[in-house]
Each structure stands twice: as structure tokens, then as C-alpha cells.
Amino acid sequence: MHEQDYKKYFEILELKPDTTFSEVKEAYSHLKKLYSSNSFIFAPIEGTLGKEKRKKILEQIETAYAILSDYYLSEKKEKTQTIKTTVSNEHVPEFDIYDGNALRLTREVLGINLEEVAFFSKISLKYLKNIETERFDLLPPKAYVRIFVRKYAEYLSLDIKKVTDDYMKKYENKNKNEF
Amino acid sequence: MKQVKTKVAEIWAIGGGKGGTGKTFLFSQLATYLALKKKQVILIDSDFGGANLRYFFNIKKSEKSIKNFFVNKEPLENLLSHTNIKNLKIITGDRNSISISSIKYSQKMKFLRHIKMLNADYILIDLGGGLNFNTIDIFLLADKMIVITVPEITAIDNLFQFVKNAYFRNLNFLLKKHKLKDAAKNIWEDRKIYGIKDIVDLTDYIKGNLDFDGSISKKISEFSIFIVLNKLRNPNEINQGFSIKSLCIKYLGIPSIYAGYIASDDNFRKNLSISDYLPKFNISTRIQKEITEIAENIINKEQIKISNIKNA
Numbered sequence: 001m002h003e004q005d006y007k008k009y010f011e012i013l014e015l016k017p018d019t020t021f022s023e024v025k026e027a028y029s030h031l032k033k034l035y036s037s038n039s040f041i042f043a044p045i046e047g048t049l050g051k052e053k054r055k056k057i058l059e060q061i062e063t064a065y066a067i068l069s070d071y072y073l074s075e076k077k078e079k080t081q082t083i084k085t086t087v088s089n090e091h092v093p094e095f096d097i098y099d100g101n102a103l104r105l106t107r108e109v110l111g112i113n114l115e116e117v118a119f120f121s122k123i124s125l126k127y128l129k130n131i132e133t134e135r136f137d138l139l140p141p142k143a144y145v146r147i148f149v150r151k152y153a154e155y156l157s158l159d160i161k162k163v164t165d166d167y168m169k170k171y172e173n174k175n176k177n178e179f
Numbered sequence: 180m181k182q183v184k185t186k187v188a189e190i191w192a193i194g195g196g197k198g199g200t201g202k203t204f205l206f207s208q209l210a211t212y213l214a215l216k217k218k219q220v221i222l223i224d225s226d227f228g229g230a231n232l233r234y235f236f237n238i239k240k241s242e243k244s245i246k247n248f249f250v251n252k253e254p255l256e257n258l259l260s261h262t263n264i265k266n267l268k269i270i271t272g273d274r275n276s277i278s279i280s281s282i283k284y285s286q287k288m289k290f291l292r293h294i295k296m297l298n299a300d301y302i303l304i305d306l307g308g309g310l311n312f313n314t315i316d317i318f319l320l321a322d323k324m325i326v327i328t329v330p331e332i333t334a335i336d337n338l339f340q341f342v343k344n345a346y347f348r349n350l351n352f353l354l355k356k357h358k359l360k361d362a363a364k365n366i367w368e369d370r371k372i373y374g375i376k377d378i379v380d381l382t383d384y385i386k387g388n389l390d391f392d393g394s395i396s397k398k399i400s401e402f403s404i405f406i407v408l409n410k411l412r413n414p415n416e417i418n419q420g421f422s423i424k425s426l427c428i429k430y431l432g433i434p435s436i437y438a439g440y441i442a443s444d445d446n447f448r449k450n451l452s453i454s455d456y457l458p459k460f461n462i463s464t465r466i467q468k469e470i471t472e473i474a475e476n477i478i479n480k481e482q483i484k485i486s487n488i489k490n491a
């Protein structure tokens with residue numbers, strides 16, 4: 001499907017096409033809730049149309065959400081990654097040492113929120129937050145941390161080896177000092 | 180003295196059906212905001228029955244009002260009152276000598292033409308409550324049509340009625356211009372034959388069957404509204420704006436933008452003198468932030484962030 005074909009699904013969810021996936025999810029759950037509810041605001045407008053129209057709207061919302069989810073999980077993901085590579089070559093600051101803060105700053109420059117990273121990397125939001133704030137005490141064992149950092153770096157299109165090496169060095173030092 | 184018109188003003192109008200929802204309040208705030216952004220702003224009180232804008236700006240009754248236009252035939256530009264905000268002038272209303280339903284067609288057309296001739300960056304027109312067709316015609320003149328309501332069923336009902344009436348009046352004007360007078364009405368009466376169930380179907384039918392060069396469709400889709408929700412008492416009520424917007428889109432087929440909301444502010448109830456409050460406009464208090472967001476969203480045709488939704 002071409003970009004243009006998705007337009008109508010964004011329209012059904014009352015969004016502009018340049019929306020993030022988390023906004024799509026939010027719009028979807030609000031609309032779903034609204035049209036499955038018996039909110040008092042239907043009374044003045046529904047007239048004789050009744051439940052039938054609402055059922056049709058709900059179906060459209062479901063279809064739009066299903067199709068847009070696929071879009072974000074496949075095509076859009078590749079697309080954002082290609083954009084990201086070019087962006088990262090041009091505008092993204094390079095850090096001498098990649099620690100939690102450097103990851104956060106890079107992510108923010110790229111305009112990506114943590115929910116998005118969590119969604120695509122399948123790392124829980126809680127762990128991602130702890131990686132950024134370097135709350136090593138709240139992270140799972142070392143081997144997992146390495147995998148998470150690796151995936152996170154990959155999502156940000158950073159040099160995976162450098163980021164994991166830097167980050168894990170800091171992780172080990174910190175743990176050493178504490179014991 | 181005749182002024183030379185140098186600017187094409189963007190006209191904003193506010194309506195919404197129910198009285199007391201905050202039309203005059205919002206427009207006095209938006210006008211102030213735009214003026215402080217160094218735009219030349221003219222705010223017109225066209226609420227003939229309940230004109231009260233001058234109280235918001237502390238303007239004496241002795242100054243000229245819109246009455247001078249309708250009764251004495253003076254040009255609108257002679258009726259501008261200065262306010263204590265530099266770039267903001269207002270034309271005050273008059274509640275005694277004119278009534279909205281008695282305005283003649285020719286007077287109304289002259290009024291609309293003269294509004295367009297005023298020299299400003301923005302012209303904001305405050306309207307009264309109700310569904311009178313003269314009110315709606317002035318509303319339809321605007322480049323940006325704003326409706327305001329409060330989270331109460333009666334007010335929301337009025338808003339839908341108002342928007343629906345405005346939409347139909349606009350549709351009929353368009354069709355009439357294309358020599359299709361009464362077409363909408365006739366099709367609606369025979370809607371069963373055409374399989375039309377609601378306004379969305381009706382519009383689709385007209386677009387598909389009566390529009391030979393695409394010009395009607397284009398004009399129909401130019402009708403769009405900005406929605407503002409006022410006097411919220413609870414953050415959960417923010418969602419109602421998204422819901423109202425959705426119903427306007429899905430049940431009326433009208434492109435709608437939820438431009439923002441304003442919490443109910445008890446301070447300014449105590450502070451009855453709004454004229455004291457206005458000149459202090461800066462973006463530090465909550466209400467001023469809310470006004471700023473609404474103003475910028477209307478300027479940029481943007482909706483408030485979806486992250487405002489409270490998905491419990």
C-alpha cells in the first residue's frame with residue numbers, strides 16, 4: 001500500500017498522517033471507548049440513526065487501527081530507520097562515551113519517545129528508563145542489560161559495539177565501586 | 180476621512196448556540212492575545228440583544244456604538260473605540276435600538292461588506308446566543324469559525340444545533356449560487372429513495388451527483404469549525420472536547436478541530452472587574468496558558484495534543 005492509501009485510515013482516527021504510533025494508539029482507544037459507551041453526548045445528535053451507525057463507526061475504527069498498526073510495525077519502521085540513519089550522520093551529536101545520558105540525549109534529538117523504543121525493541125519501559133538514568137540496581141542481570149543496550153542502540157541507529165562497550169564499562173565500574 | 184485599506188484581515192467569529200458559555204470572555208482574551216502579539220485587532224460586538232463587550236474593556240456608554248452604523252449610517256471605521264491595549268480597538272454593541280431579527284437583508288449585507296473593509300490584521304466578531312439566521316450569516320462570513328460550549332448536555336445540544344444550522348445555511352447558499360436552490364431540502368425530503376440516512380450521506384450525494392465541476396465539493400469542504408470547551412471543573416472533562424469533535428466529524432461530516440479548553444476559574448468570578456485583569460495578560464497563569472494554546476491552535480489550524488486525552 002502507498003502512503004496515500006493510509007491517509008483515509010488516519011482520517012478515520014481523526015489524525016494527521018505525521019502522527020506517532022503512540023498517538024495512534026491513544027486516539028484509537030479514546031474513539032473505541034466513546035463509540036462503545038452510552039455517553040450522554042450522543043443524545044442530541046444520534047436522532048433516529050440509532051446503534052447501526054455506531055456499529056459501523058466502530059468497525060471502521062477497528063479496521064483503521066489494525067491497518068495502521070501493521071503500517072507502523074513494518075513499513076513505517078523501516079522508513080523511520082532510513083531517515084534516522086541519514087539524520088544521525090548529519091545532526092545527531094556524537095558522544096565520546098555513551099552512557100545513559102548520552103542515549104537519552106540522542107533519543108531526544110531524534111524526537112523519539114521512550115514508549116516508541118519500548119514498543120519496537122520489546123524492552124519494558126521501566127528497564128529503558130533505568131538504562132537511561134543508570135539505575136543499575138533496578139536492572140536485571142548483566143547479560144540482559146547488555147542485550148537491552150544493544151537493542152536500544154540499534155533502534156537509535158548508533159554504533160552498536162561502541163555503545164554497548166561504553167555502557168557496560170560504566171555498569172561494571174559502578175558495580176565494582178558499590179561492592 | 181476615508182481610510183485606505185492596506186491589509187486583508189482574517190476574520191474570526193464565535194458562536195455556539197447557548198448563552199453564557201463564555202463567547203465574549205474568550206474573544207476578549209483572544210483579541211488581547213493577538214494585540215499583544217503586535218497584530219492590529221478589531222473586536223466587534225455583534226450581540227445585538229445582549230451586547231456587553233464594553234464592560235470587558237471598561238468603555239463608556241457615551242462612546243459611539245454599532246447603533247451609529249445601523250441607525251445613523253455612519254461608516255464602521257468611525258465607530259472604533261480605543262482600549263487600554265495598544266493594538267486593540269473595539270466596536271461596541273447596542274442592546275436597545277437594534278434587534279437581531281429585525282435587521283433587513285440589505286442592512287446585513289452592507290454590514291458584512293463593511294466589516295471586510297476594515298483595516299486590521301484580525302477582525303474578531305462576538306455573536307450572541309441563539310440560532311437566529313442573521314447571527315448565523317454573520318458567523319458564516321468568518322474565515323475561521325469558532326464554537327464554544329461547556330461540559331453540560333444542554334450546551335452541547337445547542338452547539339450541535341448551531342453547527343448543523345450553520346452548515347445547512349452555508350450548503351443552501353452554495354447550491355443557490357449554482358442554480359440549485361432548494362436542492363438540499365428536496366433531496367432530504369426524498370432521502371429514503373436515495374438511501375440517505377444522515378447529513379454525511381446527503382453531502383456525499385450532492386458531491387457525487389450535483390457537482391459537475393468539483394467547485395461545490397471544494398466549497399463544502401471549506402466549511403470547518405474550531406471547538407473550544409470552557410468552564411471545566413475536572414481534568415477528565417477535557418475528553419469531552421475530543422468526543423464533541425469526533426461527533427461533528429462522524430455525524431455531521433464537518434472538518435473539526437478541538438482547539439483547546441479553559442478551566443473554570445473562580446478567581447475571576449471574584450475579580451468581577453475583568454478590565455483590571457486583561458491588561459496584565461502574560462503567560463504565567465493557567466488561564467493565560469490555555470488562551471495562548473487556543474489562539475495558536477486557531478492561527479495554525481492545529482488541534483490540541485492527543486496526549487491530553489485521559490484514558491482511564
Ligand SMILES: Nc1ncnc2c1ncn2[C@@H]1O[C@H](COP(=O)(O)OP(=O)(O)OP(=O)(O)O)[C@@H](O)[C@H]1O
Nearest residue numbers: 198199200201202203204229308410441442443444
Ligand atoms: N472559564 C471561566 N471560568 C469562570 N467564569 C467564566 C469562565 N468563562 C466565562 N465565565 C463567566 O461566565 C459568564 C458568561 O460569560 P460570557 O459573557 O463571556 O458568555 P457569553 O457566551 O458571551 O454569553 P452571552 O450568550 O450572553 O453573550 C461571565 O460572567 C463570565 O465572566
Ligand SMILES: [Mg+2]
Nearest residue numbers: 202203226306
Ligand atoms: Mg456575550
